[in-house]
Amino acid sequence: MFGNMYCQAQARYTPAAWPKYFWRHNTNLALCQPLFLSLAGGTPATEADGPAIASALESAAKDAREYVLLLNRRAKIDLYDPTLDEVRLGLLARSLRLFVLLCEDCNLWARDTSGIMLRCLADTVITFVYLVRCGTPADYKAFRDYGDGQDKLLMLHLQDTHEGDTSVEGRSATDIADSLGGFAVELTNIELGAWSKSDTRTLATKAGLEKLYRLVFTPSSGDVHGTWASLKSANLCYCKEPLHRFHRLPALAEPPLYLGVLLAALEALQAAIDVGVASLGLPQSARPIGAALRDLGNAPSASDEDEPTA
Numbered sequence: 001m002f003g004n005m006y007c008q009a010q011a012r013y014t015p016a017a018w019p020k021y022f023w024r025h026n027t028n029l030a031l032c033q034p035l036f037l038s039l040a041g042g043t044p045a046t047e048a049d050g051p052a053i054a055s056a057l058e059s060a061a062k063d064a065r066e067y068v069l070l071l072n073r074r075a076k077i078d079l080y081d082p083t084l085d086e087v088r089l090g091l092l093a094r095s096l097r098l099f100v101l102l103c104e105d106c107n108l109w110a111r112d113t114s115g116i117m118l119r120c121l122a123d124t125v126i127t128f129v130y131l132v133r134c135g136t137p138a139d140y141k142a143f144r145d146y147g148d149g150q151d152k153l154l155m156l157h158l159q160d161t162h163e164g165d166t167s168v169e170g171r172s173a174t175d176i177a178d179s180l181g182g183f184a185v186e187l188t189n190i191e192l193g194a195w196s197k198s199d200t201r202t203l204a205t206k207a208g209l210e211k212l213y214r215l216v217f218t219p220s221s222g223d224v225h226g227t228w229a230s231l232k233s234a235n236l237c238y239c240k241e242p243l244h245r246f247h248r249l250p251a252l253a254e255p256p257l258y259l260g261v262l263l264a265a266l267e268a269l270q271a272a273i274d275v276g277v278a279s280l281g282l283p284q285s286a287r288p289i290g291a292a293l294r295d296l297g298n299a300p301s302a303s304d305e306d307e308p309t310a
Contacts (some may be wrong), residue, residue, distance in 0.1 A: 008053035021260030028209045028244040034249055035240035041261075044256030052296060060266065061103035067285045076284040079134045084140050088280065095121060099269045102262070109262075111235035111255040118265050120304035122217040125272045126200060130207040132279050139196070145188070146195035151176050188248065196284055212271065216264050233277070263297045266290040 045053060054082075071092070077085040098121045102108050108117055127191035131139060153185055159173040164173050177185050196203060204213035234255040236248040270289065276282040 002144055011220060021241075023245060030243045032239040032244060032249055033241045034251065036251070036253060037140050037240045044259070045259055049296075050064065051261075053257070053262075053293075055104040056290070056292035057262065059292045061100045063285065063287065063289040063291075064103070064269070066098050067289060068093060068096055070283050070285065084137070087140050087143055087165065088091055088128065088132060088276070091124055091131070091199055092276055092282075094301075095124045095128065095269050095272050099265055104122045109257045110234070111258055111261065112223050112230055114257070115220040115230065115234075118216060118268075119224045121268050122212055125268045126204045126207060126212065126217065128272050129209055130203040130249055130276045132275050133208065134206050135146035138205055142191075143195045145304065146191050148188050151191040152182055152185055155180070155185070156282065203236050209271065212268060216268060239270050259297060262293060266293055 009133075048077050071089065071127065075085070075089060098117055102114060102117045102121075110113055125162075127143075131143065146254045154167060155176040158167065158176070167176070171179075180188060198206075199218065201213055204210055219229070223234070232248065235251060237251040238255070239249050240246070266289070273282075273285065273289070279282050
C-alpha cells in the first residue's frame with residue numbers, strides 16, 4: 001500500500017490509470033473509521049477541567065451583568081445630544097452581552113461556535129475603541145445613519161419587491177417606516193458598503209488594536225464564514241482506515257473547548273472597558289471581571305493524554 005502511495009507521488013505515474021482505480025475502489029474493501037484529533041499545538045480542555053471552567057465562567061458572567069447595572073446607574077449621558085453616548089454605550093453593552101452569552105451557554109463553548117461569538121465580540125470592540133479614541137461627531141453620525149439606512153433598505157424591499165412579506169421579526173414596511181420617523185425616512189440615505197470608509201483592519205490599527213485584529217478577528221472570521229480553516233478543524237474528522245489515505249469525513253461531534261478562546265473573549269471585553277474608563281470616565285467595575293477565568297489561564301494545563309470533552 002505505501003509503495004502504491006509512493007509511486008503515485010512520482011510524476012511519471014501521473015498518466016497511469018491504475019493508481020486512480022486502486023484508491024477509488026478501496027471503499028469497497030474497507031469501511032471508513034472516524035478519528036477525531038485535536039488541533040496541532042493546542043491543548044483542549046479535559047473532562048476534569050469542566051467544573052472549574054464552568055464555575056469560572058459563571059463568576060465572569062455575574063461580574064459582567066453587575067457591570068451593566070453599574071453603567072446604568074453611573075454612566076454620564078449628554079441629555080442635550082445623547083447620540084455619541086448612546087452609540088458608545090450600545091457598543092459596550094453588546095460586547096458585554098456577547099461575553100455573557102458565551103459564558104452562560106455551554107453550546108457556545110465548542111471551538112467553532114465560540115469562534116463565531118469571538119469574531120462578533122472582536123468586531124464590536126474594535127468599533128467601540130476606534131470611535132472612542134479616533135471618532136469624530138461625523139463618524140458617530142455615519143455609524144447611526146448606516147443602521148437606519150439598512151432599515152430603510154429592508155423597508156423598500158418589503159414595499160417594492162416582496163410585498164406582503166415581513167421581516168424576520170414580523171415587521172411590515174409600514175412598521176419600519178414608523179420606527180424611522182414616518183416622513184423622515186425619505187431623508188435617510190442608504191450606504192451599501194460599510195458604515196466607515198475604512199476597513200476593519202484600518203480601524204483596528206488606528207485604535208491600537210492590531211493584535212486583536214491579527215490574532216482574534218481574522219482567524220475567527222473563518223468560523224463565521226465557514227472557510228476551510230474552520231471546516232477542517234470543526235466539521236470534518238479523519239478516516240483512520242489506512243486503505244482510505246486518511247481522507248476526511250463529515251462530523252457532528254462537538255469540537256473540543258480551548259480555554260484560550262474564552263480568555264481571548266475576556267481580554268477583548270476588558271480592552272473595551274479599560275478604554276471606556278480611561279477615555280470616557282465610565283465607572284470601574286467593583287472587582288475585575290473574570291478573575292477566576294484568568295487564574296485558570298495561568299494554571300498548569302491538563303495532561304495532553306486526557307481525552308477532550310465533546
